[in-house]
Amino acid sequence: MLAVAGKLLELQKKEGILTAELCRKVGISRYTYLLITTGQVYWNSEKVLKLIKYYGLDAATFFRSL
Numbered sequence: 001m002l003a004v005a006g007k008l009l010e011l012q013k014k015e016g017i018l019t020a021e022l023c024r025k026v027g028i029s030r031y032t033y034l035l036i037t038t039g040q041v042y043w044n045s046e047k048v049l050k051l052i053k054y055y056g057l058d059a060a061t062f063f064r065s066l
Contacts, residue, residue, distance in 0.1 A: 003066040
């Protein structure tokens with residue numbers, strides 16, 4: 001879970017997008033994003049896949065990069 005969290009934060013930083021804007025575009029709450037990116041919750045795959053798609057990656061590419 002922490003590897004996924006770290007990669008999502010890395011992509012966000014690289015993209016230069018604010019958390020609130022990212023969450024709005026992806027359709028998840030900032031609280032959910034916080035829980036995912038801090039490893040405090042067993043993430044919902046649907047929400048993680050939405051985030052991955054936002055960055056233009058497919059799931060296989062994303063998970064291979066961990």
